[in-house]
Amino acid sequence: MAMDIGADGQSHKAHRSRHSGASAKKKTKARNKEHNSDQKQQNPKAFAFRSNAKAKRLQSRAVEKEQRRLHLPVIDRSYGELPPFVVVVQGPPQVGKSLLIKSLVKHYTKHNLPEVRGPITIVSGKQRRLQFVECRNDINGMIDAAKFADLALLLIDGSYGFEMETFEFLNILQVHGFPKVMGVLTHLDKFKDVKKLKKTKQRLKHRFWTEIYDGAKLFYLSGLIHGKYPKREVHNLARFISVMKFPPLSWRTSHPYILVDRLEDVTPPERLQMNSKCDRNVALYGYLRGCNLKKGTKVHIAGVGDFSLAGVTGLSDPCPLPSAAKKKGLRDKEKLFYAPMSGLGDLLYDKDAVYININDHFVQYSKVDEMGGTTNKENKRDVGEDLVKSLRAVKSPIDEKLEKTKISLFSHNGRKRRKAIFGDGVDHSNLKSTDEENEGDEDDDSDNDNDEGENDRSNEDNESCSGSEFSDGDEEDLKSEGTVHILYSTVHM
């Protein structure tokens, strides 16, 4: 035993640490803990990873970085306003493709789409336009869609599971550069059991991931509300599409291609009359993507064949991006759309005409009383109203009527009456004699009779020549006299 002897001569016992008992145990525990933690904090990076998932993530990131370094950077050659991105909606029959496009169009434009036909272009943001296309369910339709899709929305019937169409389309996408893909599960309202629904969602998600890649986005549409997808879910899906990035696909950036959203047969009618099976001239309209298209290059029209271009013309943008960049978001006025094949907005463009479709219940005519006058105060007939009414009741087109018309240059009767009526609704027959003018007054009455529903031939003629004042009797007279009829049916709107 050691003994210290102090200056005062007293001896002190050295401290003996306790080896047993509660306090000894406590101390040993604390010492061990300290020792362990010291070891842990020694440069943890120098040793193996601690979290499995984290290591996996780090590794895949490192590989990705390495791959990016090995590849040439993708150069986006596009300049100016980008053409709309194409969103292809694909899925087996009756899965809800049309309904989804209608819901998305309604979300973006606040307009109801009567039917989905051809590409539908909409302005979805200040810098972005989208073109929705429904993918046909045959192999050719899928191949075509894979060629122009920037994003493919794969619709899957959740209550049924994956179907062949989805796998086929995925395989086709593989060989076309694989654009962005997003899955959408529908018909989930058919599950009554919540547990089963949850399990099915999980199962389908993992199946989807094995087909595409781990973490591929799968969207759930829980069911229908008043025959439409819930607004909140459509809104979320639309947000995803709006912020999605579309990296350029290398083959596409080096080849010009057009998704045709309108076509028009511009073959001269005379050529058609001579031979109904003659070669046609067709004008195709659409946004040019990829690179520049030159006149004279050969083009391939999917499903039709190879052709040489007769000409290329730059047209004004039918669905331009909003110009002012002041406010955040889009004002309602700027939410534009263009869907010439679907009849959205009841507006249809043609090369030389614009057709406006107005539903019957929006059109109101003032009533015509039995005496032929209108019931309004001034007792005047509106020229425009007559014009529209006569056009609505036309039973055969003008070319058919012209075919039936006979022209004789010399009249037997010296007292003939000429009337040249033009489609602008104005009677140009100012050369009438006085007695003819009197007859004209009578004509007014008989014309009104026609309006009340007489369906004889002269009535048809009257209607076609838009604003004519001929009565039945007069028409017969004219025929027998062989007067030349000049009919123009141009309508200025």
Ligand SMILES: Nc1nc2c(ncn2[C@@H]2O[C@H](COP(=O)(O)OP(=O)(O)OP(=O)(O)O)[C@@H](O)[C@H]2O)c(=O)[nH]1
């Ligand atoms: N219960 C239920 N019905 C749905 C759902 N989605 C779509 N439908 C219905 O399924 C039917 C078919 O919808 P469409 O949008 O015409 O399907 P589609 O894929 O365009 O059909 P095709 O053009 O024939 O291939 C419609 O009657 C929809 O109301 C859903 O999530 N739940």
